[in-house]
Amino acid sequence: MVNYTRHPSSFKDPAGFVFEYGGQVYRQVNQYYARQFEHLINSGLYEQLTQRGELIPHQQIDSNLTQSKEWYTTLLPEPVDYISYPYEWCFEQLRDAAQLTLGMVRTAVQHSMILKDATPFNVQFHKGKPVFIDTLSFDLYNPKQPWIAYRQFCQSFLFPLYLEHYLKTDIQKILSSYIDGIPVDFIARLLPLKSRLSLGVWLHVYLQQTANGSQKPGKAAETRFSRKKLMDLVSHLTNIIQHFPAERIYNSTWSNYYEDTILSQEYLREKENIVRQFCAATKSKTVLDLGANDGHFSKLFAGYGMQVVATDADSRCIARLYQEVKKNKITNILPLILDIANPSPAIGFQNRERAAFHERIQTGLVAALALIHHLVIGRNISLPALAEYFNNIAPELIIEFVPKEDEKVQQMLATRPDTFPDYTETAFEKYFSKYFHIAGKQTVTGTPRVLYHMKRKKAI
Amino acid sequence: MECILLYIDPGSGSYLVQVIIAAILGALFYFKNLWWKIKAFFFRPKKEESEGEDSVNG
Secondary structure (H helix, E strand, O other): OOOOOOOOOOOOOOOOOEEOOOOOOEEEEEEHHHHHHHHHHHHHHHHHHHHOOOOEEEEEOOOOOOOOOOOOEEEOOOOOOOOHHHHHHHHHHHHHHHHHHHHHHHHHHOOOEEEEOOHHEEEEEEEEEEEOOOOEEEEEEEOOOOOOOHHHHHHHHHHHHHHHHHOOOOOOOOOOOOOOOOOHHHHHHOHHHHHHHHHHHHHHHHHHHHHHHHHHOOOOOOOOHHHHHHHHHHHHHHHHHHOOOOOOOOOOOOHHHHHHHHOOOHHHHHHHHHHHHHHHHHOOOOEEOOOOOHHHHHHHHHHHHOEEEEOOHHHHHHHHHHHHHHHOOOEEEEEEOOOOOOOOOOHHHHHHOOOOOOOOOOOOOEEEEEOOOHHHOOOOOOOOHHHHHHHOOEEEEEEEEOOOOHHHHHHOOOOOOOOOOOOOOOHHHHHHHHOOEEEEEEEOOOOOOEEEEEEEEEOO | OOOOOOOOOOOHHHHHHHHHHHHHOOOHHHHHHHHHHHHHHHHHHHHOOOOOOOOOOO
16 A cells, blocks of 8 residues: 555656655656756756756655656655745736746757746745746757747736736636636737737737638648757747836725824824734734735744745735745745635636635635625625634634724725624624634724634634 | 648748748848847947936846
8 A cells, every 4th residue: 555645736747747745745756757857957957057046956755656667767846835826816926927938938048948837836935036846848859840838828928918908907717717817719819909019919819810720630830940040039038027017006095004094104003003912812823924915024024034924915016025025035925816705716627726715725724804804794704704704714813803993994884885784893802713712912002903813613 | 741631721822931931020120129239339338327227128
């Protein structure tokens, strides 16, 4: 009996697969890929990419853990703390992942190799930077062949970026529907007329759409390609992606939340003091910050050496935080877009290829600061339902209760009937006490807001 | 001929379109270079007049 679990998303590539064994994640290399793997190592490509931090480093283990006949070797890659997916990334994260992928094609070609696939699922944010995780994506390069992953690159990187750039709206929800990227016919119909003035759009979208439609089935195209042509293509793609405006407009409903609050400075300082006391009382090394906004408290948690996943439903907040993380080289904050009322679902074959958000991202501590009034009053999620939700995801919880008397809640209630008679501090404590012990409770001085530190009663 | 692993479908028209795009880009880059050369040819005398200064724009 061999005790390993093959990762459900790892079924497409005959070169090998990812599996879990004894609590660690391994990657098996099959004999099928032996020649390519040896070339990757011996050509110096692996060394160059890992030294630059572009490819995840691994330890080679000469043990057939899965006891399979196809086995060639086993790799133990450096573990990535949290797996995130493109539909949780902001524009800038997807752009950086695209740049990384194109850069890898360039470097690979210098070593007579090429990327045989180009999907954002092969890129993960690790220690604050995008890193390529699929060591088996490199194939031997044949200059006569065009880039096999070109269409995949367009669908899963270029088209989403184009859409967000031209439509000026979030497209993450679309990405979670199209696991293989946005089809060319779809984007061609969505892009505005003015996009036709761009050479890039014209070539990679409209020309590709026409070519796809005109190709006769069953007849392989006579192709003559060269290394120079490939490099021209890659340069052009790089150029397009580089030239999307660097500074995007960050004013959205939430992006100036703290700046706009009159009480802000005093309230923040007070709240910070309380959260610091709670942090001192926790042993957790990981935290999920829900409704992180500009990441003020994510940075506080990070200061305690915790691994932070900072989430917000507003992509502009996440973009701003990501740029800060990048600029200041913060290695322990991962900013992700998450709508708590509709988190990323499980998608793909058998709904098992890409796990749902909370299945994938589990932390010892969950922080929900200035959040629950938005869920209860804004999204009509009842307090008992919220208590159950937090019980499912949080062994420990730092949560802020914002009562009806609060100015922000009053604003929210001004435009809707008050159908929330149960929204009180007493009821909040009652429902949450069903699942949690209250380890700490403090009122933020000068406001009616209350902060709680809770611990789950029993493990689930 | 190298046998390329085709576990992802490159799309029936994807190879063809790359050939076309590469041809267009090749031509564009060619003319761009030519343009730079022409520019360099005409602007060089001016640069030489200002002795000692590096000609950056070429």
